[in-house]
Amino acid sequence: MRWLAAVAAVAGMLAGLGALPQAQGAEREFYVLAVEPKGSASVKKEVFPGMRLPEGKGFETKAPDKAGNWQVSAYVFLPAQIFVRRGDDVTLHFVGINGDKHTIHIDAYKTDVFRVTRGSIQTIKFKAEKAGVFKFLCDEHPPSMRGELIVQGN
Ligand SMILES: [Cu+2]
Numbered sequence: 001m002r003w004l005a006a007v008a009a010v011a012g013m014l015a016g017l018g019a020l021p022q023a024q025g026a027e028r029e030f031y032v033l034a035v036e037p038k039g040s041a042s043v044k045k046e047v048f049p050g051m052r053l054p055e056g057k058g059f060e061t062k063a064p065d066k067a068g069n070w071q072v073s074a075y076v077f078l079p080a081q082i083f084v085r086r087g088d089d090v091t092l093h094f095v096g097i098n099g100d101k102h103t104i105h106i107d108a109y110k111t112d113v114f115r116v117t118r119g120s121i122q123t124i125k126f127k128a129e130k131a132g133v134f135k136f137l138c139d140e141h142p143p144s145m146r147g148e149l150i151v152q153g154n
Pocket of ligand 1: 034075099101102103138139140141145
């Protein structure tokens with residue numbers, strides 16, 4: 001009966017694969033948020049690390065103020081990885097949540113820049129004709145504000 005359990009496990013895995021996104025040529029739509037998560041603490045509870053984070057405006061550290069409160073933040077895309085299949089019709093809505101502006105471009109698919117401001121949406125549509133991993137970057141907030149468009153297929 002052990003073989004029956006193995007067959008059932010494989011069948012379950014195959015059924016799970018069937019739940020993956022549909023065939024090529026599907027319409028795929030994503031909202032990509034420009035956000036700035038923040039962490040804060042007081043030196044009374046946590047020592048200020050004083051460590052230098054990577055250069056660029058993507059990261060910001062505020063040293064303890066008079067009350068001993070300090071803060072760290074980073075600009076990021078949420079989500080930062082987008083998976084589609086070659087042949088899919090892709091719609092990306094970039095939405096400005098934090099930060100006054102973000103100047104963005106996508107390798108291979110949207111090489112001319114576009115700007116997202118707080119409270120606005122820039123919509124990009126394209127057919128994912130080329131497989132590979134393509135970066136999308138914000139010029140104002142390196143190195144943290146970057147993402148990957150991953151186009152699967154041959
Ligand atoms: Cu940015």
